[in-house]
Amino acid sequence: MLLAHEGCRASFLFYKVKVNTIDTEYEKEIWKPLEIYNGEYAVSNFGRVMSLKHGKKRILKPSKSNGYPSVNISFEKKSRTKKVHNLVAIGFEIMQDGLQVNHIDGNKCNNNLKNLEICTGSHNLKHSYKIGLRSQKDVINPAAKINMEIANKIRKEVFGGKTQTFVSRKYKISKSQVSYIINNKSWTVD
Numbered sequence: 777m778l779l780a781h782e783g784c785r786a787s788f789l790f791y792k793v794k795v796n797t798i799d800t801e802y803e804k805e806i807w808k809p810l811e812i813y814n815g816e817y818a819v820s821n822f823g824r825v826m827s828l829k830h831g832k833k834r835i836l837k838p839s840k841s842n843g844y845p846s847v848n849i850s851f852e853k854k855s856r857t858k859k860v861h862n863l864v865a866i867g868f869e870i871m872q873d874g875l876q877v878n879h880i881d882g883n884k885c886n887n888n889l890k891n892l893e894i895c896t897g898s899h900n901l902k903h904s905y906k907i908g909l910r911s912q913k914d915v916i917n918p919a920a921k922i923n924m925e926i927a928n929k930i931r932k933e934v935f936g937g938k939t940q941t942f943v944s945r946k947y948k949i950s951k952s953q954v955s956y957i958i959n960n961k962s963w964t965v966d
Contacts, residue, residue, distance in 0.1 A: 804821075805820045805821060805822050805824075806820060806821045807819070807820050807826065808820075808867040808868055808869075809828070809867070810863060810866060810867050812866060813849060813851045814851075815828065816828055816829050816851065817836075817849060817863075818867065819860075819863050819864045819866075819867035819868070820864075821864075821868065821888065821889040821890075822887075822888055822889075823845075823860055823861070823864055823886070823887025823888050823889070824836075825838070825847045825860055825863055829850075836848070838860055839857075841857055841859060843884050844859045844860070844861065844884045844885075845859070845860045845861075845884070845885055845887060846858060846859050846860060847860060847863070849863075860887045861877045861879065861884075861887045861892055862877055864877075864887050864889055864892060865877045865892060865894065868889055870892070870894050871894060872894055874896075875894045875895060875896060876894070876895060876896070876897055876900045877892050877893070877894060878892070878893050878894070878895045878899070878900045878903055879891055879892065880892070880893055881907075882903075882904070882907045882908075882909050921947070921948060921949055922947060922949065922963070924963055926947060927957050927962075927963030930943055930947060930954060930957050930958070931957060931958055933946075934954065934958050935958070940954045940955060940958075
């Protein structure tokens with residue numbers, strides 16, 4: 777039996793354990809039926825999902841969807857991929873409309889109920905910066921049309937007398953983006 781896990785790799789190994797008796801696999805594991813699926817599925821406080829279809833208990837093996845463990849749920853003749861952390865929040869009735877599930881430790885694969893909290897999108901984003909999952913400095917976005925060096929050139933040109941329209945056309949960005957740059961709302965100067 778795998779007792780501790782680090783990151784996603786071990787978390788996925790957790791599902792490879794041969795399960796002989798699901799009900800007694802872990803002493804403190806609590807299962808809750810997912811009522812939105814008429815009880816055909818259940819989730820545990822350890823972040824596992826079980827199918828109860830056709831009177832058989834079967835732990836579902838997650839795959840990854842955008843880095844999050846996800847399972848396929850078949851209900852009313854339709855199959856959908858659902859993220860495990862959302863199912864746990866629904867099953868343990870902590871999910872609320874308009875809010876998100878946040879992984880407290882930042883590990884997307886740790887879907888233990890103790891590691892999940894419900895929060896606003898704003899709090900979720902701030903939390904990711906606070907624990908170091910995201911960084912505003914040195915972020916390289918391959919899809920970005922400009923970088924900090926170009927943003928500084930844009931500031932110099934606008935403050936030197938060029939119009940925002942001229943600069944936006946020159947760098948192939950919107951006038952509103954030029955405005956954000958010169959007002960330090962994006963590509964801010966430290």
